[in-house]
Amino acid sequence: MLKLYHTPTSVCSIKVRLGMAEIGLDYESEILDFSKSEQHGESYLQINPDGVVPTLIDDGFVVVESSLILEYLDAYYNDGKLIPKDRKLATTARHWLLRTLAIHSAINTITFSTGARDQILASKTSEEIAASISKMPDPVAQLKRKELLANGLNSAYVNQAFGQLQRAFKDMETALADRKWVTAAEFGISDIALLSYIDRLDRLGFSGLLGDESSKIVGWLARMKARPSYDIAIAQHIPQAVADKTRQAGEKHWPEVERLWTARLGK
The missing domain is CATH 1.20.1050.10 (Glutathione S-transferase Yfyf (Class Pi); Chain A, domain 2)
Structure with missing residues (x-):
């Protein structure tokens, strides 16, 4: 199961959720509370040292940066259908x-x-x-x-x-x-x-x-x-x-x- 650390309103979180919705992927949702600075907590910084969202975990493999996450999901879960062939x-x-x-x-x-x-x-x-x-x-x-x-x-x-x-x-x-x-x-x-x-x-x-x-x-x-x-x-x-x-x-x-x-x- 894919796991996504995200927040409801962050633009980069939205970007990845859009991609997952278009591909039709289910995921475990882990919402961080920015008002409590949870993105800067020690446990989260261990997986994403930049302290930003989103972060994708795929069978223990950590993927950060929303555009890279989009490419990763498209390539390995969608046969690259979102990237033109030309x-x-x-x-x-x-x-x-x-x-x-x-x-x-x-x-x-x-x-x-x-x-x-x-x-x-x-x-x-x-x-x-x-x-x-x-x-x-x-x-x-x-x-x-x-x-x-x-x-x-x-x-x-x-x-x-x-x-x-x-x-x-x-x-x-x-x-x-x-x-x-x-x-x-x-x-x-x-x-x-x-x-x-x-x-x-x-x-x-x-x-x-x-x-x-x-x-x-x-x-x-x-x-x-x-x-x-x-x-x-x-x-x-x-x-x-x-x-x-x-x-x-x-x-x-x-x-x-x-x-x-x-x-x-x-x-």
């Missing part, structure tokens, strides 16, 4: 998997400079925040989290994140110009890998970032939401009350996000 398209799909590292960083920035920042600052003392950040294994990640909590949307990380998203939106829109799915005519691993990030922006109330020039992505997102895997991997794990709270927290920041994004685009 070598050029296959390479393009794997390039998207690599690009999600930068896209993930951008979504992390947008999340922790807006709604998540408000929640953390309202619920924790400065001492508690400092203690929580000190448990993060990566000192650079610590610095980023401190900076985002201190400066919010005024952080330099925000402009960097907008640059990554602007490029990703442009390339996705180009890819979807003459087909329904990102890499090929058939649904595949690129669609699974990208969905959780675009969905997070939508759940934060920031879908306006897509704009009129990203109508193809909007249509793609609707198609992704219509797939059974969306309900299995996302909707069933995120109660409506939590979804509503996330959107309300994000929408408070939309006017400033929109202003900064518009300035970035030179409009």
Whole structure:
């Protein structure tokens, strides 16, 4: 039996759950409570020293990094059906998997400079925040989290994140110009890998970032939401009350996000 360490709302957890739902895999679910810093507990750090989710355990074999987990599951439990057979398209799909590292960083920035920042600052003392950040294994990640909590949307990380998203939106829109799915005519691993990030922006109330020039992505997102895997991997794990709270927290920041994004685009 496969075992998955994950959290209900983390974008990388969602990415892997989507893949497992598309392939039709059952797994033992081990949910970590980030509010209690369980991802930084000694027992979890022994299997994932980075202290992040998800982590897949397959008969004692540990697989980390969500895109690698997707490839692993597709290759060994799905006969590689989610990767195109054409070598050029296959390479393009794997390039998207690599690009999600930068896209993930951008979504992390947008999340922790807006709604998540408000929640953390309202619920924790400065001492508690400092203690929580000190448990993060990566000192650079610590610095980023401190900076985002201190400066919010005024952080330099925000402009960097907008640059990554602007490029990703442009390339996705180009890819979807003459087909329904990102890499090929058939649904595949690129669609699974990208969905959780675009969905997070939508759940934060920031879908306006897509704009009129990203109508193809909007249509793609609707198609992704219509797939059974969306309900299995996302909707069933995120109660409506939590979804509503996330959107309300994000929408408070939309006017400033929109202003900064518009300035970035030179409009």
